Amino acid sequence: MTSAQNHQQLLNGNKFLFFILACFLLSLSACSGTKKATKPKVIKPSTSKNDKSVQRGGGRMDTIQWTEVDRTKEYNSTIEDLDLEKKDRYKISLLFPFEISTSDQGDVMDQKSKLGKMTNYYAGVRMALNQLENEGINLDVDVLDAESGNFDRKLQQCRDADVIIGPRSKEHLSVTANFGRNNNIPVISPWRSSTKITSDNNFFVQLKTSLRNHFTKIVEHAKSEYSDDQIVLLGRQRTKTDFSYMKYMQQVAAAINNDGNNNPLQEFYLDVDSLSTGEFAFDSTFIEGKTTVFLLPNHSFSADEDFVYNAARKMNGEKGLENVVLYGMPILLESDKIKYDLHRGLNMRICRSSYVDRNNIQIKEFRQKYFDVYSGFPSDEAMEGYDMMIFIGRSMFNYGKKFQYFLDTYESSLLQTKFDIKKVFKEDTDDNFKNVQYFQNDHLYILTFENNKFEARQ
DSSP states (O other), X not given: OEEEETTSOOOXXXXXXXXXXXXXXXXXXXXXXXXXXXXXXXXOOOOOTTOOEEEESSXXXXXXXXXXXXXXXXXXXXGGGOXXXXXXXXXXXXXXXXXXXXXXXXXXXXXXXXXXXXXXXXXXXXXXXXXHHHTTOEEEEEEEETTSSOHHHHHHTTTTOSEEEOOOSXXXXXXXXXXXXXXXXXXXXXXXXXXXXOXXXXXXXXXXXXXXXXXXXXXXXXXXXXXXGGEEEEEETTOHHHHHHHHHHHHXXXXXXXXXXXXXXXXXXXXXXXXXXXXXXXXXXXXXXXXXXXXXXXXXXXXXXXXXHHHHHHHHXXXXXXXXXXXXXXXXXXXXXXXXXXXXXXXXXXXXXXXXXXXXXXXXXXXXXXXXXXXXXXOHHHHHHHHHHXXXXXXXXXXXXXXXXGGGGOOOOOSSOOOOEEEEEOTTOOSOGGGEEEEEXXXXXXEEEETTEEEEEO
16 A cells, blocks of 8 residues: 555655556555544444344454444435535545556557556546645645455455445445445445446445436437438347347337337348358448448447457448448447547547547646656546546535545546546435445546547437
8 A cells, every 4th residue: 555645745756666656656555554644533333232243254363343333314304404524634545456466567568568558547636636636725634555455455445435446346336335434434336337346335436427327318319310211230149148138228218209119210230241251241221322320339348249340340331322321329439449530431430438528728738747747648547547536636625524425516627538527326215325226427528530530429
């Protein structure tokens, strides 16, 4: 573990040594404790005989015991009744997926490696901490490598935090979300979104927009510009996940139409073998004289990248002179296999939560400041880390320890995204604190390829 207060200066001299030093400090698992300007309030578990407790960990020393707390009475009210518990300083615990123990230390310099991406993310966080200090926002930050060593022991060190950010592992995140709920500590998930992480948890905030929200945004945007008979859902033959994606997108389209037709859009299932060996894969799918609009929901680099690339390549080759628009997920922009010619040839429209406008004055100023500190230009991960920390820091300063209840009313000017936080409720329940399942970011852009570049549309 390493600790950082946002009034500390970054390293001088060879600035990239900062990266190496930060990761080296994180590998010192024997390090414990942090110097604090103030002692945060620790909410102790109840000792009632009616409490239900859960234990985790491999030994007595590493066991965490937590208590279920009934907060129905506290939050069965209005937002105006909340005790904000504002403080002069806040303590933040960062459970970051550096994976020091299993990574090549040389990867810290490689922005495409897992360690390099997280190091750049952390560099963006450090930039944000400096900015927040300039705004009079005082934070004490503990940084822990969530993917190395005993996780339960590290989670114990977060017990007196005012907010926990991370981790990325689904299993660890679920444990952390429940830990936060049981100890009245907001838990922020910057990298993962799922409906199965936790439930009945008004202390859990997902900054990553859900997969279903991406699908909904794609269908809504396509239907707003094209008729149903032009839109084709695209997937693989004999693939359950693709079938489930199409089923959900049909439900979205049917809900928009509200005319009793449960399958208003066309569906086309590709034979994967035909993408590499067949002369034709799309048959007569293209609409003569009209724009054919394909919606491609596949998104996973590990499971879908080859299919997405081959489908786009084959589509571009077979369409001839017909006009085609391809809607899809961030993989269409982020894959190294998919180049400019496919973006242009298929008039791609990509659903994504972030967009960097290189001509924006804020971006130019940030890039210069980042270069001055690190002797290099920021990656997307660095900007994500900066935006996340700015958003959380300002939110805590404005609204106190229960800031999560106000995120749906707070707007912040950020570098590469906006946060549109919504309360996710149980089905068929009233807008009531006790029915909040968690908080979810809903913001998405549709990036359209125009004038030989991608531009953001709401």
